[in-house]
Amino acid sequence: MDHETPVYLHQLPVPGEDRYASLALVNTRFTVSHGRVDLLDDTEAAHLWLVRHALLSDGVPLNGRQSGRLRALREALRALFAARADGLPPSADALDTLNTALAAAPATPRLAWGAEGPRRADVPDSGNPAAAALSLLAEDATDLLTGADADQLTECAAQGCARWFLRSHGARRWCTTKCGNRVRAARAYAARKAGSP
Numbered sequence: 297m298d299h300e301t302p303v304y305l306h307q308l309p310v311p312g313e314d315r316y317a318s319l320a321l322v323n324t325r326f327t328v329s330h331g332r333v334d335l336l337d338d339t340e341a342a343h344l345w346l347v348r349h350a351l352l353s354d355g356v357p358l359n360g361r362q363s364g365r366l367r368a369l370r371e372a373l374r375a376l377f378a379a380r381a382d383g384l385p386p387s388a389d390a391l392d393t394l395n396t397a398l399a400a401a402p403a404t405p406r407l408a409w410g411a412e413g414p415r416r417a418d419v420p421d422s423g424n425p426a427a428a429a430l431s432l433l434a435e436d437a438t439d440l441l442t443g444a445d446a447d448q449l450t451e452c453a454a455q456g457c458a459r460w461f462l463r464s465h466g467a468r469r470w471c472t473t474k475c476g477n478r479v480r481a482a483r484a485y486a487a488r489k490a491g492s493p
């Protein structure tokens with residue numbers, strides 16, 4: 297048995313991922329100092345990611361076609377986030393991929409009424425759990441893109457990082473302090489090099 301700690305547990309939390317699973321999905325592909333990381337690079341990894349984000353039960357299998365759709369949705373979301381941040385229309389393909397995921401297995405809207413009062417408690421489509429997980433992610437992205445938080449959507453400015461986050465204040469340009477430190481160190485190195493004879 298391999299008990300090595302998964303690489304993403306070493307990562308600092310990226311602002312917004314705790315509130316939007318779609319943001320966490322986009323950030324499953326990123327670059328660290330020793331190279332590129334893809335947390336969904338095979339079907340088993342994609343299954344683990346969905347289970348860890350409470351989008352799929354552990355006992356429900358995921359096949360290669362479904363994990364391929366999850367990766368395709370991730371790339372579409374990345375393109376849609378970029379379009380929103382740039383104020384440009386997205387590609388028809390990206391929009392179509394999101395809308396296909398939305399429509400594949402939408403949750404049934406439902407109002408629950410407990411001791412704390414009324415709350416929304418949509419019921420996922422249990423007949424098609426993998427498609428339902430993708431529908432939930434697509435809906436989460438739709439909420440993000442159309443809500444007040446959309447103005448805060450920012451791609452990390454650190455070279456090659458490629459993660460997206462919700463900016464908490466105007467000045468922040470890096471997803472984590474780690475990325476900020478990396479950029480500052482690179483700048484200091486470049487300045488030293490330029491200054492040397």
Ligand SMILES: [Zn+2]
Pocket residue numbers: 452453454457458459470471472475
């Ligand atoms: Zn970053």
